[in-house]
Amino acid sequence: MKLRVKLLIALSALSLTFSLVMVAERTLGLRQAMLERTQDRTDYLSDFISEMSSHYLKTGNTQRLKEILQSFDRFKYISYLQVTDAKGAVIYKMTESGLKMNGKSRDPDVFHPGDEVFDTGREIVADGEVVGEVRLGVSVVGVDEAAANLAWRGTLIGVIFTAFITLAAWALSIKLGKELNWLLDLAENVNSEKLPELPSGALGTDTGSIARTLKTLHGRLREEEGRRKESDAMKNDFFEMTVHDLKQPVTALKASLDLLLNEDDRRSYDKRQIESLSSIARSSLALLTKMISDVLNTAKLNNPQYQPERERIDLQTFLNGCAPENEASVAAAGKRWEYAVSPDLAGCWIFGDADLIRRVVGNLVLNAIQYTPEGGKIKLGARLRDADRVSIYVSDEGEGIPDTFRQEIFKKYSTMSRSPRNLGLGLAFCKLAADRHAAFLDVKSEPGRGTEISFVVPVYCPAARAGGRKGEK
Known part of the structure; x- marks a missing residue:
């Protein structure tokens, strides 16, 4: 069974159940209201007849009482009425055709009659003395008939309502079914190279919005x-x-x-x-x-859980320690070496992992060695980039880096070198280390004239800060 058919059956059953519950509630409410009205009417008539009879029985004018009671014959809902005196003699009696009063007793209330007649009665009292009795029976057949009539009409209206809802839902499901089929077609092909196109009429609907979302997801996938x-x-x-x-x-x-x-x-x-x-x-x-x-x-740097061991590093002392070991590598490769640190970096310090930054400098020098021709110059240096950052740079006299390749050099396994000694990880390591130090790598290159790659990292220079404060004063 298709999902659409199951949904329609469930909707129809829910609608019909709701209608029947509403009909039952209204029917029971009407029946209770009519019975309460019958109770009130019966109580009023019993009290009225009892009061009126007490007067005539006290005076002994029973003939006049009988004449007055005969007027109650016109009340269709009164099944029987009987008035007797204190000795039990019947003064007036009226019953419907075929109704027998023998064996009838008073009902506890109108909601629980013994038969189709609500039986009640009153003692007739005059001056504190019982002078007679009134017995009254009121038919409740009309109440049940009215309730049954309402129930049938309500049920018919409920069935018509359910049929209307079902037909409307069916018509809507036909349209929605097409749109759902479009979406299912898109979802089933989300792993394919290209998604099927939606009909033009669906593009402006909610289905079109979902389809556009699926296409966006498909593109991202x-x-x-x-x-x-x-x-x-x-x-x-x-x-x-x-x-x-x-x-x-x-x-x-x-x-x-x-x-x-x-x-x-x-x-x-x-x-x-x-x-x-x-x-x-x-x-x-x-x-x-x-x-x-x-x-x-x-x-190691690719592991998010790895935390560098940061410390305060005196910049000049650090670079003075890096220079000799890198100078030896440059000399062994047959290149010329130059080392220069700007004088205004005296007393400046950076905060980071000294071992990682030393490896960054070493990788930048090794990278320069690979691309510098025999006898070319490689330079290690540092200079202030601005008041809060310093550039630790390595320059070479190599062939330069094409503009289209400048961002590629920092990707893993990416290299311009044909040497089997280069795995393409040196600059990728430098990029990862820079990211761990709130730093970045800056590349300046001219084809045929060489390249300068700078490790730009935050720096603190007490002398520069003190000079800035004096200038402000």
Whole structure:
């Protein structure tokens, strides 16, 4: 059974139940109101007849009483009326055709009559003395007939109302069914390359709004899937490249160690050959260590739970410590070295993880070494960018970075180098470290003239602040 049919059956049943409940409530209310009115009317007639009879029975004028009581024959709802004196002699009696009064007793109330007649009565009292009795029966058949009539009419109206609601819901469901089918078609194809088009009439409706939301979601899913595929491809490329690149230092290290550890071969080597093999082993081991460090450091910074160990760092002292180790790397690569720190940075300090920032400087220098030709100059320096930030920069005399590639260089596994020594993680690590220090990387480059990459980080300079306060005074 289709969902639409189930919903229509449920709606019809709910509508019919509601109608029947309303009819029953109105019918019971009408019956109670009519019975209460019958009770009031009966009480009034009993009291009236009792008062009137007491006067005539006291005076003994029973003939006149009988004449007056005969006027009650015109009341259609009175089933019987009987007035007797104190001795039980019947003064007046009126009953409907076929009704027997024998065996009838007073009913407790009008809501629980023993039959179709509400039986009641009164003693006739004159001057504190019982002089007779009134017995009165009022028919309640009209009440039940009126209630039954209302129930039938209400039920008929309820059925018609239910049919109308069902037909209206059916007609509406046909229209909504088409729109739901459109939406289901869109939802079923949300993972496909392209979503089906909606009819032009549905574009301005709520269905059109939902469809536009689904299309937006579809576009985001496609973008996310594209990024995921790109990320998977980059990871696969990275692992393939890493395995391939690690083979070179591992192979060289293994070969040099095999030659050094082979006793027969070692006896035939002179001192220069042994030193050369040892140098190859050390270089291969250093390259292997660097590649592994790049991978581990980048993975560590990518972990949201990792918190750098921040401390107050004197800027000049820090850079003076970084310069010698990087100068050695530049000299070993056959490049020229220059180091310069602006004098106005004296006493300035930054707040951060000294080890991470030292690695940032080292990666920027190594990156400059890769792209600087033989004999080219590499410069490490620092200068104030503004009152609250300092630029720690490394410049080279390489080929420069194209404008279209300047943002790509900070992505993982992205590199312009064809060297197997470069995994494309150095600048990505610098970008992650900058993000952890409320810093950023700034790139300035001219094709054919070189590149300068700056690590721009917040700085505090007491002398500059003191000078600023004196100027304000």
